[in-house]
Amino acid sequence: MYLLFMNKLFIIIILFFISSCSLNKVVKHHGVNFLENKQKKLEILRSNKNDIVSLLGIASVKSTFDNDVWIYIERKTTVSQFTSLGRKKILSNNVLILEVNNKGLLVKKTFFDMNDMNNLKLTKAETDVMNNKNNFIKSILTSLRQKINDPLNKRRAK
Numbered sequence: 001m002y003l004l005f006m007n008k009l010f011i012i013i014i015l016f017f018i019s020s021c022s023l024n025k026v027v028k029h030h031g032v033n034f035l036e037n038k039q040k041k042l043e044i045l046r047s048n049k050n051d052i053v054s055l056l057g058i059a060s061v062k063s064t065f066d067n068d069v070w071i072y073i074e075r076k077t078t079v080s081q082f083t084s085l086g087r088k089k090i091l092s093n094n095v096l097i098l099e100v101n102n103k104g105l106l107v108k109k110t111f112f113d114m115n116d117m118n119n120l121k122l123t124k125a126e127t128d129v130m131n132n133k134n135n136f137i138k139s140i141l142t143s144l145r146q147k148i149n150d151p152l153n154k155r156r157a158k
Contacts, residue, residue: 027078027091032056035074035094039111042098047106052098059098063136067107071140072096090114093148097137117145 032038038055052070059070076091092114099108122142 025078027076029074029076031060031074031094032072032096033074035072035096036111036113039072039096039109042106042109044106044109049100049104052100052106056096061140065136067102068100069136070098070100072098073144090148093117093144095141095144112141114148117141117148 035056041055042052056072060073061069061071063069063071072095074092074094076093077088078091079088094114095112095117097108097110097112098106101107122138
């Protein structure tokens with residue numbers, strides 16, 4: 001009788017754990033949803049600041065140089081298969097860089113996806129002062145590439 005009870009209890013516990021497992025992928029999303037599709041709606045010299053904010057929302061990063069530079073980020077991660085012991089896998093990592101002139105019109109639009117960021121050729125030259133927009137964009141893209149290569153920050157500084 002006791003053995004029969006223990007077998008039933010064991011089966012109930014196993015069924016409870018199996019029923020609580022989800023077969024669907026859990027995707028964590030940060031930033032602007034569907035950034036690639038939304039950025040196609042923006043037109044250079046036709047879209048203004050209000051159009052950009054209504055379509056994409058407030059920028060993740062704003063900076064002022066000769067023109068305003070607005071940076072929008074989208075990142076999707078998921079926990080990979082059971083065999084990799086729950087390591088995170090990056091599904092998409094997109095960056096949109098917009099330049100808005102002093103009249104409020106979009107003058108330049110640059111879109112980077114995960115493949116573009118992995119293929120970036122960064123210069124080895126260093127400057128003492130970060131005072132132009134190329135160095136600012138380079139530092140943002142470098143930090144994003146570092147996060148792509150090491151999303152959980154497992155590498156230790158030596």
